[in-house]
Amino acid sequence: MTSKRADPRSPTLEQVAERAGVSRSTVSRVINGVATVDPELRQIVQQAIEATGYVPNLAARSLVTRRTDSVALVVSEADDRNTADPFLNRIFTDPFLGRITAGALEVLRPEGIHLVIMPAEWTAQAHVVRYLRQGHVDGVLLISSHNADPLPRHLCDLNIPAVLSARPGQPLPMSYVDVEQQVGAKLAAEHLLGIGRHRLGTVSGPLDMPSAQDRLNGFRNALAVHGYPYVPSAVGDFTRGSGENATRELLAAHPDIDGLFVANDLMAEGALQALRDLGRRVPEDVAVVGFDDSVAALQCRPQLTTVHQPLEEMAAEMARLLLARISQPESRARSVIFHPRLVRRGSA
Amino acid sequence: MTSKRADPRSPTLEQVAERAGVSRSTVSRVINGVATVDPELRQIVQQAIEATGYVPNLAARSLVTRRTDSVALVVSEADDRNTADPFLNRIFTDPFLGRITAGALEVLRPEGIHLVIMPAEWTAQAHVVRYLRQGHVDGVLLISSHNADPLPRHLCDLNIPAVLSARPGQPLPMSYVDVEQQVGAKLAAEHLLGIGRHRLGTVSGPLDMPSAQDRLNGFRNALAVHGYPYVPSAVGDFTRGSGENATRELLAAHPDIDGLFVANDLMAEGALQALRDLGRRVPEDVAVVGFDDSVAALQCRPQLTTVHQPLEEMAAEMARLLLARISQPESRARSVIFHPRLVRRGSA
DNA sequence: CGACCATGGGAGAGCGCTCACCGAAAAGAC
DNA sequence: GTCTTTTCGGTGAGCGCTCTCCCATGGTCG
Numbered sequence: 001m002t003s004k005r006a007d008p009r010s011p012t013l014e015q016v017a018e019r020a021g022v023s024r025s026t027v028s029r030v031i032n033g034v035a036t037v038d039p040e041l042r043q044i045v046q047q048a049i050e051a052t053g054y055v056p057n058l059a060a061r062s063l064v065t066r067r068t069d070s071v072a073l074v075v076s077e078a079d080d081r082n083t084a085d086p087f088l089n090r091i092f093t094d095p096f097l098g099r100i101t102a103g104a105l106e107v108l109r110p111e112g113i114h115l116v117i118m119p120a121e122w123t124a125q126a127h128v129v130r131y132l133r134q135g136h137v138d139g140v141l142l143i144s145s146h147n148a149d150p151l152p153r154h155l156c157d158l159n160i161p162a163v164l165s166a167r168p169g170q171p172l173p174m175s176y177v178d179v180e181q182q183v184g185a186k187l188a189a190e191h192l193l194g195i196g197r198h199r200l201g202t203v204s205g206p207l208d209m210p211s212a213q214d215r216l217n218g219f220r221n222a223l224a225v226h227g228y229p230y231v232p233s234a235v236g237d238f239t240r241g242s243g244e245n246a247t248r249e250l251l252a253a254h255p256d257i258d259g260l261f262v263a264n265d266l267m268a269e270g271a272l273q274a275l276r277d278l279g280r281r282v283p284e285d286v287a288v289v290g291f292d293d294s295v296a297a298l299q300c301r302p303q304l305t306t307v308h309q310p311l312e313e314m315a316a317e318m319a320r321l322l323l324a325r326i327s328q329p330e331s332r333a334r335s336v337i338f339h340p341r342l343v344r345r346g347s348a
Numbered sequence: 349m350t351s352k353r354a355d356p357r358s359p360t361l362e363q364v365a366e367r368a369g370v371s372r373s374t375v376s377r378v379i380n381g382v383a384t385v386d387p388e389l390r391q392i393v394q395q396a397i398e399a400t401g402y403v404p405n406l407a408a409r410s411l412v413t414r415r416t417d418s419v420a421l422v423v424s425e426a427d428d429r430n431t432a433d434p435f436l437n438r439i440f441t442d443p444f445l446g447r448i449t450a451g452a453l454e455v456l457r458p459e460g461i462h463l464v465i466m467p468a469e470w471t472a473q474a475h476v477v478r479y480l481r482q483g484h485v486d487g488v489l490l491i492s493s494h495n496a497d498p499l500p501r502h503l504c505d506l507n508i509p510a511v512l513s514a515r516p517g518q519p520l521p522m523s524y525v526d527v528e529q530q531v532g533a534k535l536a537a538e539h540l541l542g543i544g545r546h547r548l549g550t551v552s553g554p555l556d557m558p559s560a561q562d563r564l565n566g567f568r569n570a571l572a573v574h575g576y577p578y579v580p581s582a583v584g585d586f587t588r589g590s591g592e593n594a595t596r597e598l599l600a601a602h603p604d605i606d607g608l609f610v611a612n613d614l615m616a617e618g619a620l621q622a623l624r625d626l627g628r629r630v631p632e633d634v635a636v637v638g639f640d641d642s643v644a645a646l647q648c649r650p651q652l653t654t655v656h657q658p659l660e661e662m663a664a665e666m667a668r669l670l671l672a673r674i675s676q677p678e679s680r681a682r683s684v685i686f687h688p689r690l691v692r693r694g695s696a
Numbered sequence: 697c698g699a700c701c702a703t704g705g706g707a708g709a710g711c712g713c714t715c716a717c718c719g720a721a722a723a724g725a726c
Numbered sequence: 727g728t729c730t731t732t733t734c735g736g737t738g739a740g741c742g743c744t745c746t747c748c749c750a751t752g753g754t755c756g
Contacts, residue, residue, distance in 0.1 A: 010481075012711095012712055012713085013712065013713065014712075014713095022735075022736090023735065023737080024712090024713080024714090024736085024737095025714085025715085025735070025736060025737080026734090026735060026736080028713070028714065028715090029734095029735085032714085036733070036734055036735090037735085038733095038734070038735090041735085055478070055481045055482060056482065056712085056713075057411070057482070057483060057711085057713070058482040058483045058484055059406075059407045059408075059410040059411040059416075059483060059711080059712075059713090060407075060411050060711070060712030060713040060714090060741090061712080061713055061714075062407040062713090062741095063405070063407040063408050063411055063711090063712080063713070063741045063742065063743085064712090064713060064714045064740080064741045065713085065714070065741090068407075068484075070479070070484065072464070086446075086450065088446040088447070088449050088450040088453075089443060089447070089450075089643055090446075091446070092440055092442075092443070092445045092446030092449065093441060093443050093446060093643065094440075095437060095440070095441050098434075098436040098437040098438075098440035098441060099436070099437070101436050101440065101467060102434065102436040102437075105436075105467075105472075109472065109475060114466075114475070114476075114479045114484070115466070116420070116464035116465065116466055117464065117465040117466070117467075118462075118463070118464055118465070119449060119453075119465075124453075124457065127457060127462070128462075130403070131418070131462045133358075133403045134403060134404065134405070135405060135406045135407060136406055136416075136418065136462070136484070240647060273649065276649075277649070295437055295441065299588060299589070301621065301624075301625070360741095360742055360743085361742065361743060361744095362742075362743095370705075370706090371705065371707075372706085372707090372742090372743080372744090373705070373706060373707080373744085373745085374704090374705060374706080376743070376744065376745085377704095377705085380744085384703070384704055384705090385704075385705085386703095386704065386705090389704090389705085404743075405741085405742050407741080407742075407743090408711090408741070408742030408743035408744090409742080409744075410711095410743090411711045411712065411713085411741090411742080411743070411744090412710080412711050412742090412743060412744045412745080413711090413743085413744070414711085697756105698755105698756095699754105699755090699756090700753105700754085700755080700756100701752105701753090701754080701755100702751100702752090702753080703750100703751085703752085703753100704749105704750090704751085704752105705748105705749090705750085705751100706747105706748085706749080706750095707746105707747090707748085707749095708745100708746095708747090708748105709744105709745095709746090709747100710743105710744095710745095710746105711743085711744090712741105713740100713741085714739105714740095714741090715738105715739095715740095716737105716738100716739095717736100717737085717738090717739105718735105718737075718738105719734105719735090719736085719737095720734090720735085720736100721732100721733085721735100722731100722732080722733075722734100723730100723731080723732070723733085724729105724730085724731075724732085725729085725730075725731090726727105726728090726729085726730100
């Protein structure tokens, strides 16, 4: 080896201690805010810390504390779709993720916990799981919506603290939050009936997602209660383009539809597009109700009447549940269910 | 303390070694793929690893190697805008991020390097910087576009390996990639002239971003060359809504505009919206050219003619530059500039 | 047949931190 | 004034890994 490697290593606890003329422990105490340190000494140590620009070495610390003070937001999704709208585009384009992140940060940041976001298309799950197992993070907020997603169970088996963003496909001893999907769909149904629409249809999400299932069933059940046994429907995949296609399909088969419940705002935006192309006026000819109350709802013309779900609050609750789980690994899994509400705008 | 804390700690190297009947070192060699291990022994060790479900402890390893095998994608943005479209919504809704992530993962995953995404609105920069300094990651891919963003310089001072997604506002000894923004704008200008438009206007991005500046200047310069000394313009902030407003504003002041260059696709989508509301047909009355060639370009009606920038490749190159920087911290900063090209679709 | 060199495996010293424990000094009780 | 209690700082043993030595073994060559 030619050179001894300059290696301007960042200062260590030891060096700060030496400079301040105290022991490692005292510096450690100051850094970790232990109260039993003489104010004067604490002052001196603080100065030494600032002078050296000391930052605790995470690896050394977490080797003993077994904590990293960071959690991952893992977005798990199937990636076997058409390549036209690749996985990463889909998740990063959906307003969903931003709201979840915002809500989670709201509770994590004040606790000094860092949040890192990791996309986890199914083909890359092993990679992500390795990351999680290595102990980079203390726990995970898991966005996973497909029944067949193996990740929730996997994390459970691995005993990695995790909280789900929705009821899991199969029962699992894992905390989750959710919104009353069926109630939301019922709100939409009754609103459409309430404004005098009687030939209703719906565009649902992928039927391998519990949330999509619930919204579809909720809509159907509500209508059944009001005497409408049959509800035409088409299936999308929660993307804008799929909403457009599904709407076209639905109106081709049922041209007389005058009210449409679309299972999320992104698809509803596509639906509006399709209806415009077909020459139908919204809401005059066809009233449209979306789901989510995302920013997309405001960007449409007309703006979307939609079912609001409090995603930020839900994410904040996820974060709280996760922190609880991390500090008490043996505590029971819990679920917290939120209430949707209808937001009236121009489209219905 | 009531219980002794069950603590089902994950197995350690030591335990695997014991089970395999070898020493720590040998197991370590197997795990790190050192060649000088007897195939038979290696086999035995592998089995022990699988049997115990052993996963190396990151903290312990990186304490000695000073590597974490993960890098951060930090998205730095001003957060002092209108709260109507909050920071996190903005970045996660822009198709930009998904493409960057995809491109970066393309080169990082094969290297076994993990990518974590961190939003860093300016008010939370200290928090993110702490994360980076603690050594959670080996380096950072930094998305930062405002001149006034202090983060690039900060990381530079801190000696944290980083690569920028665009030319920095002030010169900095830091690698970056970029696209020839001016050339892209020129492509747009010449295309509009080429299809017979002569009363051109432009909607620019925020003028405190080099990229927005470059696109505006590139457009103006190109037109100047062709004898058009004055180009009306309005300023947006790269969001869809701002594009809509800016377009309205621009057309109010210059109702005779027949060709429009909008500095990104998202704003162009808003422009289309505005033009539709104003009763102008696209492209008959007003031709519109965007910039980016994002998925948004395909979702518009008509689909957008736009300037393509190879974001995926650019991100991949960023990742390569970063890896180079990490393995050779003393190497010189480099810049790699990509070429834009025009993609013709329906809008112009 | 002894000296030599590969080759493969083990021992041991840390990496930088925390935390339980200990000891010295200051404060209070009698 | 002595003895106990309290307060507060220091000591040292690891956390689980990697990596540099160094030693044992066996093959090769003079």
